[in-house]
Amino acid sequence: MFTNEKSVFIMAFRTRKRPLFRVVEPTFQFLHETEASKTITYEPDQSELLATYGYEQREYLMSGVAARSSYCTRVLLRRPADPLRFSGLVIEEPAHLWGGTTVWRLIDRWIMRNGHAWLGVDSQGPAAIDQTKRLDPDRYKEMHFKPCPPLDDFMKPLPRIGNISNEEYLDNYGDFKTKWSVATSQSPEILTAASHGLRNGNMEICAMGIILCGHCQSGDVVRNFIIDSSHLHLPGGHVPFEGYMPCQSDGGPALLDMPNAKIIEVFGEQDILWTKNLYGTVEEPIPHRRFDSGAFRLYEVPGLPHRESRYISLAELKRLSGRYFRFDGEMDKRSPRSPRSALIATIDSSEEIERDIFETAIGGVRTVHTDVPVARTINDSPKDRPHWFNGKDVAFTPTQMLEIYKSLANFRRQAADAIYRQVVNGFLLPEDAEILRRDALEHVTF
Structure with missing residues (x-):
């Protein structure tokens, strides 16, 4: 929806x-x-x-x-x-x-x-x-x-959900944002x-x-x-x-579309779970989603937690940001046109995230790390303050890697194909492809 x-x-x-x-x-x-x-x-x-x-x-x-x-x-x-x-x-x-x-x-x-x-x-x-x-x-x-008010008034962690109800927690967080807006x-x-x-x-x-x-x-x-x-x-x-x-x-x-301006909005997988909890309704469980226009794109990135993870924020967000605002040929004339919005797949009635056999979200901005994984990605490792989430990877063992890919050569071939698809789909700049290939492939052995 x-x-x-x-x-x-x-x-x-x-x-x-x-x-x-x-x-x-x-x-x-x-x-x-x-x-x-x-x-x-x-x-x-x-x-x-x-x-x-x-x-x-x-x-x-x-x-x-x-x-x-x-x-x-x-x-x-x-x-x-x-x-x-x-x-x-x-x-x-x-x-x-x-x-x-x-x-x-x-x-x-x-x-x-x-x-x-x-x-x-x-x-x-x-x-x-x-x-x-x-x-x-x-x-x-x-x-x-x-x-x-001084910053210390806003630095105090909100109570964790374990100490109060989820409803009270979200109310407290809403109060925090209201006070910050006034300040x-x-x-x-x-x-x-x-x-x-x-x-x-x-x-x-x-x-x-x-x-x-x-x-x-x-x-x-x-x-x-x-x-x-x-x-x-x-x-x-x-x-x-x-x-x-x-x-x-x-x-x-x-x-909404802005007069004479473009908008690109980016969400990680963890952010979708959070915004559903904070703003979702029965009618609109994921309220930030909307159709594309000549001035709007929405990109959702599977496996991306709120805070930086091992590779994705340093690689994928950098590549997304390298595609600034050429929906219809304006802004940076040297860049290709921005690809259409890419949304993480959700199940129709519940809007729960749909996942593959590795528990990775389906759909969204596809990367070599989601399409040719070397680990199970966990995007929800909550910290004390609201919405500060670090992700982590649970690496596959050498035995698991061999079962999945059959050989190191086959893994590298699949990863190279995934990187190529990122370039073709408009989510990776060609000049960054070799850097990402080294980051994603050369350290992997099994």
């Missing part, structure tokens, strides 16, 4: 009523690095690759007015050191609630080898103040937002203002197209922008983004 084309049109007609609002033009201040004052980054951000690809990192303070209150936050730009190499495309990513920018980490090599740029935006007040500013109060002394009410206008700065030379580049992307909680930020902030425009009246890519968010109702 998924939302049909008529329903999407009716929802769009009913919800696109907010008057157009032009955000306040921001100002920018370049932040120099010294021995005593360095740019703050989170997680393994792979910034050591910048020099290898001829890229540089520049940090700015962006100031303005959002949600009727002043703000000052930081933005982090990674771009070609040679301006002539810049493609004109920028990937804009809001920083995660707990810090970090996962989209950059997943697709950095694709960004850099194509001459694109990336902008990280600390748009969420509690996280920006209590993560970035707290780590270097002198460097970021000017950062401020409208008054909001970050400036975020949509800040993200829009950053788009303006990228286009008019405030950061020494002039973007021709900008894609707003996020993963996990920042994927929710992108998804909520699509739902609630389509009325926001740049100071000159232009739409802020040519495309949106919410990855592995909490889901919710089917997204």
Whole structure:
């Protein structure tokens, strides 16, 4: 079951009523690095690759007015050191609630080898103040937002389902999201203002197209922008983004087409189970599903947990992201057209996920890891905080591998065929095929 084309049109007609609002033009201040004052980054951000690809990192303070209150936050730009190499495309990513920018980490090599740029935006007040500013109060002394609760108020784990009923757990999680939305009410206008700065030379580049992307909680930020902030425009009246890519968010109702923009939505297998539990109804057990249009694609990835697993998020999401927004030939002219949506197979009446003999989900974005498995994939290993799930693989024994594939040569032949199908189906860039082949094949022996 998924939302049909008529329903999407009716929802769009009913919800696109907010008057157009032009955000306040921001100002920018370049932040120099010294021995005593360095740019703050989170997680393994792979910034050591910048020099290898001829890229540089520049940090700015962006100031303005959002949600009727002043703000000052930081933005982090990674771009070609040679301006002539810049493609004109920028990937804009809001920083995660707990810090970090996962989209950059997943697709950095694709960004850099194509001459694109990336902008990280600390748009969420509690996280920006209590993560970035707290780590270097002198460097970021000017950062401020409208008054909001401290991040510690949101860092407390919600009670596990074992301690309370499932209904109470989901209610608590809903309360958490509501409070966070109120505390970050400036975020949509800040993200829009950053788009303006990228286009008019405030950061020494002039973007021709900008894609707003996020993963996990920042994927929710992108998804909520699509739902609630389509009325926001740049100071000159232009739409802020040519495309949106919410990855592995909490889901919710089917997204509507955006004016003059494309949407690619990505869910892992575990995310589907979660969004069914959180938002599903008898009429629409998996509510985020809808038909394709000239501006929308939905990709569901079997075996992909919410958090990164051994291969899939580093390989498959990177390859998905390398197909930016060519549904009808627009955006990146050098890329093939985006393939049609790929949904994980579900049983009609219950919408339970349909599985093969290895317990792998059927349908969706097929990969060498699902079609020629070397392990049984378990995508649900819950952690303390809501919706933080790591996957794991239970490797087949050498005896099992021999029973399944008969010989190592046959395994390698089947895996090579699966990789070829990924290329033909549009879910793997040809230039990445050899890397994936080495990752998937060369370490396997039995």
